[in-house]
Amino acid sequence: MIEPGCGYLHEIAQRCKFLNKINSVKAFGLLEKNLVPLGLGEPDFQPPINVIEAIKNAIDDGKNKYTNPSGINQLRMAICKRLCKNYSNISPENVIVTVGGTEALAIVCHLFFERGDEVLIPDPGFPLYKGEVELCEAKPVPYPLFEKNNFNIEIEDIKESITSKTKAIIINSPSNPTGNIIDKSTRDAILQIAEDRNLIVISDEVYDELVYDGEFSTFLGQSDNVIYINSFSKTFAMTGWRLGYIVADKRYSKQLSNLHFYLTTCPPSIVQFAAVEAILGTQEPVFHMIKEFKARRDLIMNEIRNIEGFNCTVPKGAFYIFPSFRYKLSSEELSNKIIKAGVLCTPGNIFGSNGEGHIRFSYATSQENIKRGMEIIHKTTEKLK
Ligand code: PLP
DSSP: OOOTTSOOSSOOOGGGGGGGGOOHHHHHHHHTSOOEEOSOOSOSSOOOHHHHHHHHHHHHTTOOSOOOTTOOHHHHHHHHHHHTTTOOOOOGGGEEEESHHHHHHHHHHHHHOOTTOEEEEEESOOTHHHHHHHHTTOEEEEEEOOGGGTTOOOHHHHHHHOOTTEEEEEEESSOTTTOOOOOHHHHHHHHHHHHHHTOEEEEEOTTTTOBOSSOOOOOTTSOTTEEEEEESTTTTTOGGGOOEEEEOOHHHHHHHHHHHHHHHSSSOHHHHHHHHHHHHSOOHHHHHHHHHHHHHHHHHHHHHHTSTTEEOOOOOBTTEEOOEEOSSSOHHHHHHHHHHTTEEOEEGGGGOGGGTTBEEEEOOSOHHHHHHHHHHHHHHHHTTO
16 A cells, blocks of 8 residues: 555656645545535535436436547537527537536646646636646746736736747636636737737636626637636536536647547536536526525625735635735635634635735635634634734
8 A cells, every 4th residue: 555645656757746745635635524614616506406307317318328528419519509698609519528627627738738838827826727737747827916906917917928938828717716807808908919929818717607796708709719618517516527618619629529538538428418408407596506606705705804804805706705814824824723713715825826825715605604604713813913
């Protein structure tokens, strides 16, 4: 039995060595403890009831076999129908159904990046961007997002970060962890830069339905250089079912599909049939969930404003707040104290060096849990003044 952390039986590949620093076992292990769950990035809702029925029916109907690697045709057509409200010019050949947004991101990175390439990533941003780029032996180049600027992208920062080695820009709106949404003029400026410099734009829009204020501007269909990523995890509360998708120009979709075939053969069959129902069936449960998230967002904002020592911009989407704090501690130290007091949370530094001095709280949990958690945080931070 190989004990983790006690050295390697065989030397692992250089590009995988950074994985050593990530303790996902510890992070997920904490979930089993009875802590107030303000840590996790997943809806506390169950998938819609009609979708649960659909997965049961898929099993009973014998849909338990391999499928087309890119996904069953009904699902790819349903995805096109869903996306048509933003962009009409997509067909099933543009769509690859993946094992979550995570696999989507991984295969996009593996198809395009190689040693020496530079890839712009948001800082703070979803930690897998850095990791996936590093697994391809490419170099992540963080573009900074600042609280004083509501975590908006500064176009000048993007321009300054581009070199002759830059291959792509990764964009995430609504953002994990900041909750910020990219406005139309920023989107158009990014697209213009990408066009001028011949860069790929990888747009991760897994929180696209979770928008509470302002207008969301998708990158989908805005340019042939855009590779669009979405997922069923957040919108339909299907995190554990592992289904996502990519929309890409036909020049790339075939190669992405081939790569995806080598890694997974195909996405899970029964989940795909359930996902058709998720898209084509009633959207009432989704609307209900969004309404509840907005109420929770307002609640957690009210609570955090009452805690001296935190400063928090109002997130417009997703289900996180990302306050900065004035206690003389690192984000790791502060989150350890809060976790010890009984509330799960995530230190800002795991989202990039610009996330230091911040802490992420998820409000994808009940209003009761939010109140209980914030009360504990209030008491814990009182002692730090
Ligand atoms: N992108 C962002 C910004 C996320 O926050 C997540 C999950 O937390 C994902 C992608 C991946 O989601 P999944 O693999 O469950 O579709």
